[in-house]
Amino acid sequence: MTTIFSLIVTMVPPHLNPPPQGGRRIERTYEEWKRTEVESVRSKAKAADMAAYKYIGKRITRIDARPKVDGSLKYPSDLYVKGMIWGRVLRAKYPHALIRAIDTSAAEKLPGVVMVLTHKDIKGINRFGIERQDQPVLCEDRVRYVGDAVALVGAETKEVAEKALELIKVDYEPLPLLIDPREALKEDSIKLHEKGNIVHELHFTRGDIGSGFAGADVIVENTYTMQMMDHAFLETEAGLASVDKDGLLTVQSCGQYAFRDVTQIARALNYPEEQIRMIEPYTGGAFGGKDEITVQILLALLALKTQRPCKIWFSREEHFISCTHRHPVEIRMKTGVTKEGKLVAHEVWVLQDGGAYATLSGPVLCLVIEHCCGPYLIPNLKVDGWAVYTNNGMSGAFRGFGATQAHLAMESQMNILAERIGMDPLSLRAKNVIRRGDTFGIGEEMIMDFGVDQSLEKAMKHPVWTDRERIKREGSSGGRGDRGKKRGIGVACCFQGSGLGKGLPDYAATTLELNKDGTVTLFQGTIEIGQGSYTGITQIAAEILDLPPEKIRFVGADTKRTLDSGTTTASRVIYAAGQATLLAAKNFVEMLKGEASKIVKSPPETLLVEEGNVLNRSGRKTVSYREIASSLKEPLRAEGVFHIPVADREFSMGLPHTVFCSNTQIVVLDVDTLTGEVEVKKVIAVPDCGTVINPINVEGQSEGGIVMGMGYALYERNVIENGYFKNTGLSTYILPTSWEVPEIETCAVEVPEETGPFGARSVAEVVTTPTAPAILNALYDAIGIRFTDLPVTPEKIIDALERKKKKQ
């Protein structure tokens, strides 16, 4: 096995020190966890016991539902303060050019303009990037994509700021473009960065690929190409920043990791971390697209320079051109299987277009590689992958994070192989699945329980699958009214790690505090980006504290009030922050009992909590949380810290993971052979997310994930020509709407995760991954054509049908 590293690992250090601001902390690593907790999780999480829970597994209304509906909850773009100014960014005119000079004098003279800033106004490294810092906040001498920021205007109104942008004169010298990722690999190509065009490359072999293929009865080889995709969240990037008289900079903005944003601001601008406060509890959708810095550093810079509160809110067009997207990828796969249905060899070649700067291209490539075998055992493997720089916009984190692209290819391969050996596609999958204890993929070990076999089994027994021949016949209506409609039914499966993987600090922390009125405040540093995790976390606390959720006040991401709880990415929040909350709550209950015992004069071990009271076993002596609170001089505060288990061996940064979720989907769709239109009629989803903390939230994730997957398969694409974005609005970037949403049935299998809170794992990414390959497989089932290039538009379908007709 060989690995080539080109990573400069400069991840943000943990922010957990110094230890708690008073109170007590329980901290658990996986090893300790195993000793103390595993048995109880195992026994309790049995389905029969679920009824014993008061709040876990219940359809509890989201804690943010009402304020979001009545408008009282403020999203970052809703924030306005008196005396604030507007910031607007001048973006690059060319996708690749040298900057000879920037003249801001005319813009500065425009009445209403407060300040025009360029790279010269930045004292720090003027760079940002999660994995390595190669992206300029404001460009110095070169632009590498059309979204590059060249100057920043602060003005009294949005309109003046807009006008001022037109008055900034930038003298450019256009450079030749690098737009073909294959070209980027060549020795003599134009170099976009000093070290060349390769962001990251990975090369692995396992077993003996040659003898593997020699033992195969059927070998299938295909190339799959996937487009760039936009996160298309409802709220474009926004925020508000201000500086107080002591120099404390407060930035309220969108984001996915407040603590890392502090570090990125401090580093880029050379401003002390302690003097920066990020508040970003609620973000109007993210899906990975707000993981990297967007408005934060610009806001900080403008506020520090002008000493005025300032607001930045990207337009939809600005969002499209400047922010990260799902990586366009080309994946070649050659896969061998025996006629009995054993996968024996797999050769994979990956070329990923990362665009102008690194952001998370390296880690995304790692995940393409980690998931390139799907959730299946293949003893002989060879993979080669490259992530390269080009002038094609920017790509980075996006729900699925590479696993989406890997599965699109692999799940197509599985259906092709199944057909070639005459086996049912779900049976072929079931025959090869990874189980606990297996060594899989690039040589990782499955050390935890893994529910993919159960997910597949449940899908196989679903009536839509068992009755598929009849359902198919009913839909293909031949000569009647809906002329030429053909129905197809397809399946796909997937898995994905929870958490950041090996080599990156990965922990979560929760603080609980007793309020005078007997309610409890829960401090959590992750972010509510729409997924509902604040509600799930509240339910976990409620269960342990035996306190109704409405008695728990939630304080979300605020770097001066909450502890660092890691990123809101990587399917990790309900698992990691949930577990930290469970620990904090147990800790809190112990402390409550300690205090109560002084009042009721019984030893703590004889006490229980119930409905906001502490009582002794006979139930005769009771003391309420409120009474305990009023008996205390110092507030009662407890913390819980959970460290995500990590594998022993490290393959590359973020590789491998240890805890995996999975999902199987069945798609029923109709193809109109007259027009090439596709109508997805029904989707069955069988995720394994461990214990379901809140069914509404799991269904919400599943339904949203499926519609997003439909967009990937059938509609969405960022069109870039010669470095310029061609569709920068939602009238030309086509998202599915409610009219496209099919009937969706989500029936989770709950294989308890022994390290997760109440056995919960996670669900946020696996919900979207199988949809696109299942659609491709259903299309094949309907019209006998194998599509390998996304999105599959009616134009492509009509062309393919025509070609097929001509061949016959």
Add this chain to the structure above:
Amino acid sequence: MKSIETYSPRKLSEALRILSERREGIRVIAGATDIIVQVLERKKDPGALLNISYLDELRFIREDEGTVRIGALTTHREIERSPIIKKRGKLLAEAAFIVGSPQIKNLGTIAGNVANASPVADVVPPLMVLGSVLTLKSSSGERRIPIGEFATGPGATVMRPDELLIEISFPALRPDEISFYERLGQRRLLSISKVGVAFRARCAGKKLSDVSIALGAVAPRVITAPRTAAFLEGKEYSEEVAAEAARIVESESKAITDIRSTESYRNRMAGALLIRGFARVFQSFPG
């Protein structure tokens, strides 16, 4: 916030007076669903605005003596739900249903759709095959022109700056007439037409006569398909006849490739939609 000089007259005569005085320096807005997008995208100062949306006298759907009259300010929503249109201009109701979203349909007006002179406007092909006549009025008089002579290119019309489009009328469909509007967008609704086909003809048994066909989104303006219409004239409907008509209409379609679709797909779909429309009509048509 910028302020825009806006006039909101309550009477048609007043609106016409303002128009004749201001001429070029003012733009008419009705539902503003097209204008807003144009102003935002071109980032242009729209100048002064004449908001005609209070002219309730231009909000009506009437049938008199075999003629359907629709006031300029009638919204797509009103058209889609109108019993008169459903019966007397069926394909127009089908087109109005397709326009945008409920929000857009509640604001967007029929005259706005026509006056905007976009080749992708959904209500224009149906109005063409219905033989619609537009009433243009200014303070100095009134003229009536066939809808086919109105648009001269994308966004360009024969309307003078002092004129308002006040009414659209067409002969009511008779019981022996069949009609349909079929179109394709990049998704089912809330999308701009990639190709649209409007069809109207008299039909005795399955025999077609007085055939009229219009195509949207396949040329710089909405066009008719006279050769296809001539081919179908006097023919009995059958799947073979439809297939042949589809081949002819494909050659009459003059589409281009752009961000939304390709030339070949659009041209081919003009034929496909004709087939689809026929299939829909003849399965429910008596005889």
